[in-house]
Amino acid sequence: MARIHPLTIRIATGDTRPISKQIVDAVRVEIATGALETGAQLPSVRGLAQQLAINPNTVAKAYSELTSAGWLEARQGLGIFVAVQRQRLSPEERDRRLDEAIGRFINDVVALGLPFAEAQDRLAVEMDAVMPRKSA
Incomplete structure (x- = not known):
């Protein structure tokens, strides 16, 4: 079983970005800088929501956006993992x-x-x- 990589996300209440966007940006930075490596397992939706004291729907929205953009991959019954990185932009x-x-x-x-x-x-x-x- 893969070890779940803890996320060091801080939600800024004064930030103009929605909380889900703050999560998306923080995860993208961790992946881009190598803090999160390909195949690393992220906390569950419920786990991250509890860690950040926010609604699980907010985390689910962020994870969904990251999955759609190719940053993360959902493995049925296993969890959310960092996807193999590819050139995303020309x-x-x-x-x-x-x-x-x-x-x-x-x-x-x-x-x-x-x-x-x-x-x-x-x-x-x-x-x-x-x-x-x-x-x-």
């Missing part, structure tokens, strides 16, 4: 999404009135904290 689509994300980030940073160097340093620190796990 290089053009990746560039388009990166441009959109950078645009949103820039607009948010400008609105905060942060100096460019401070924003750049903070971004580098956060990227360094996430990226090394992928190569480990």
Whole structure:
């Protein structure tokens, strides 16, 4: 029997994203950084809902979205597992999404009135904290 990999998801009550989207984003980051490896078993819907103190339907919605997008796979009677990773986006689509994300980030940073160097340093620190796990 596979060992269930605990998820280190934190739900931010002040976040504008719905809770299910926060779960989706957190799982995607864990998979993309290598914290969750292919074949790792995730907690059950009920188990994660209890851990996060949220409605199980919210977890089921997030797992369903991740399964539909190919990040997870449901194995009948066994549970939810990290799916074999494949190239999900064309290089053009990746560039388009990166441009959109950078645009949103820039607009948010400008609105905060942060100096460019401070924003750049903070971004580098956060990227360094996430990226090394992928190569480990």
